Amino acid sequence: METPQHHPLDAAIALEPAGEHRYRGSTSADYANMVGPFGGVIAATLLNAALTHPQRLGDPLSLTVHYAAPIADGDYDISARPMRTNRNTQHWLIELLQGDGVAAFATAVFANRRDTWGATETPFPEVPPPDAVAVAPTHPRAAWTRRYQMRFITGALGEADADREPDSLTQVWMRDDPPRPLDYAALASLCDAFFPRIFVRRPSWVPVGTVALTTYFHADAAQLAAQGTQPVLGAARAGRFGNGFFDQSAEVWSSDGQLLAVSHQVVYFKE
Amino acid sequence: METPQHHPLDAAIALEPAGEHRYRGSTSADYANMVGPFGGVIAATLLNAALTHPQRLGDPLSLTVHYAAPIADGDYDISARPMRTNRNTQHWLIELLQGDGVAAFATAVFANRRDTWGATETPFPEVPPPDAVAVAPTHPRAAWTRRYQMRFITGALGEADADREPDSLTQVWMRDDPPRPLDYAALASLCDAFFPRIFVRRPSWVPVGTVALTTYFHADAAQLAAQGTQPVLGAARAGRFGNGFFDQSAEVWSSDGQLLAVSHQVVYFKE
Numbered sequence: 001m002e003t004p005q006h007h008p009l010d011a012a013i014a015l016e017p018a019g020e021h022r023y024r025g026s027t028s029a030d031y032a033n034m035v036g037p038f039g040g041v042i043a044a045t046l047l048n049a050a051l052t053h054p055q056r057l058g059d060p061l062s063l064t065v066h067y068a069a070p071i072a073d074g075d076y077d078i079s080a081r082p083m084r085t086n087r088n089t090q091h092w093l094i095e096l097l098q099g100d101g102v103a104a105f106a107t108a109v110f111a112n113r114r115d116t117w118g119a120t121e122t123p124f125p126e127v128p129p130p131d132a133v134a135v136a137p138t139h140p141r142a143a144w145t146r147r148y149q150m151r152f153i154t155g156a157l158g159e160a161d162a163d164r165e166p167d168s169l170t171q172v173w174m175r176d177d178p179p180r181p182l183d184y185a186a187l188a189s190l191c192d193a194f195f196p197r198i199f200v201r202r203p204s205w206v207p208v209g210t211v212a213l214t215t216y217f218h219a220d221a222a223q224l225a226a227q228g229t230q231p232v233l234g235a236a237r238a239g240r241f242g243n244g245f246f247d248q249s250a251e252v253w254s255s256d257g258q259l260l261a262v263s264h265q266v267v268y269f270k271e
Numbered sequence: 272m273e274t275p276q277h278h279p280l281d282a283a284i285a286l287e288p289a290g291e292h293r294y295r296g297s298t299s300a301d302y303a304n305m306v307g308p309f310g311g312v313i314a315a316t317l318l319n320a321a322l323t324h325p326q327r328l329g330d331p332l333s334l335t336v337h338y339a340a341p342i343a344d345g346d347y348d349i350s351a352r353p354m355r356t357n358r359n360t361q362h363w364l365i366e367l368l369q370g371d372g373v374a375a376f377a378t379a380v381f382a383n384r385r386d387t388w389g390a391t392e393t394p395f396p397e398v399p400p401p402d403a404v405a406v407a408p409t410h411p412r413a414a415w416t417r418r419y420q421m422r423f424i425t426g427a428l429g430e431a432d433a434d435r436e437p438d439s440l441t442q443v444w445m446r447d448d449p450p451r452p453l454d455y456a457a458l459a460s461l462c463d464a465f466f467p468r469i470f471v472r473r474p475s476w477v478p479v480g481t482v483a484l485t486t487y488f489h490a491d492a493a494q495l496a497a498q499g500t501q502p503v504l505g506a507a508r509a510g511r512f513g514n515g516f517f518d519q520s521a522e523v524w525s526s527d528g529q530l531l532a533v534s535h536q537v538v539y540f541k542e
Binding site for chain 1: 332333335337339340354355357360362364366372373374376378380382384385386387388389390391392393437438439472473482483485487489491508509510511512513514515516518520522530533535537539540542
């Protein structure tokens with residue numbers, strides 16, 4: 001196991017301070033997508049700007065990322081500033097700047113968590129354990145897929161023609177590859193590691209791109225620490241496809257069935 | 272039926288231009304909550320700033336609202352500016368300013384929709400028609416509930432002790448009261464008209480407040496026009512409660528079973 005400092009994810013999301021509320025970073029070949037960087041690592045990078053900001057309060061509660069324009073491989077600037085700081089919550093605006101424009105931006109809520117009554121209504125899926133599921137091949141044209149080990153229980157790419165319900169449900173055990181202890185940045189990235197649902201639903205390839213993504217973090221720091229490098233269970237499905245867009249929702253569960261995060265995104269598709 | 276111009280919702284979300292990217296508005300007693308304004312109308316107002324902006328492109332696709340601080344009854348300023356305008360999508364940042372701070376802010380995506388393949392995976396619930404369901408009483412301490420006619424099929428307030436599954440599912444036919452033709456602003460508000468799930472799940476009252484909310488609009492302008500003033504079907508449920516927060520998700524369906532919008536929010540609760 002590589003230590004976090006030397007893991008490719010940490011290199012990819014690393015930021016250099018560049019003045020008040022400002023950082024510099026650059027895209028990582030390890031997490032390249034077919035065109036530009038993998039969106040999950042962009043989400044993790046934007047979150048990381050707030051995580052490393054000296055005015056940060058508490059831990060991430062929500063993160064919304066807007067993929068506003070194509071992100072070019074290379075350097076970028078980040079502006080991260082607290083929009084409002086309350087006693088136990090803090091709201092952020094974080095912008096990724098390239099050239100003279102905003103290529104992506106995020107809003108986030110950080111919060112102090114307290115011990116309260118709790119209950120989970122979303123059912124933990126009945127699935128075989130990770131060791132009982134084969135590791136899927138990575139995607140030859142998307143380098144970032146080599147940075148995740150995925151074991152699909154259902155809804156892998158290329159199953160669209162198979163004898164299954166006409167839906168886009170995926171259930172998958174997944175972890176960073178090489179293994180890396182789970183933290184908020186890694187979880188933010190994992191929440192975008194589900195392939196666009198249209199590829200699960202339909203066999204043909206079409207241009208797609210996430211337009212905006214929102215993740216709610218349920219896990220507290222102790223749950224993340226307990227998870228360590230074990231695989232998480234992901235489940236993703238679509239709501240509605242139409243008019244050139246669709247929405248998809250995902251849950252990420254700890255290896256012992258705790259709901260760590262839920263994530264929703266709206267995706268553009270062309271046909 | 273009142274015309275949109277004279278409907279209380281239109282008065283509540285009305286904005287006066289106040290310079291480039293700037294507007295002025297004020298809270299409405301018609302949509303008061305127990306403390307401050309009803310969050311749904313704040314969401315509709317923030318969206319309305321982009322809807323009425325001279326640089327707007329297309330129609331709403333997504334809206335994320337951060338309720339960053341208590342909003343006082345009275346006047347507010349709004350700053351609305353396009354962060355990035357592409358050929359068919361436009362990303363917005365919209366801020367509600369009171370005193371010297373940001374009380375709420377939103378990001379949004381507007382888009383040109385195109386006719387494409389479509390499919391809905393979320394099942395339309397089997398429910399009785401609106402006329403077969405009794406109209407619920409409004410809440411005496413929340414004026415805004417008088418501006419919605421609600422017919423609960425399941426999961427009304429006060430059912431927490433009843434003989435039902437231990438979940439927080441609500442199914443409800445609802446419409447503006449008085450009736451008003453559905454549009455994006457009204458739909459944005461309706462998406463926040465589901466009571467906090469903790470009140471459906473547990474009988475005791477606790478302080479709560481939406482922290483952040485994201486709505487994806489599936490409906491195009493023609494679907495909204497076809498819906499008119501008929502009641503929409505809403506369904507809402509919780510994901511996980513814990514550590515002082517919970518997430519809830521909702522769908523809003525047209526009277527003939529089309530998925531008009533989905534909405535997700537993270538809510539603070541105290542106990």
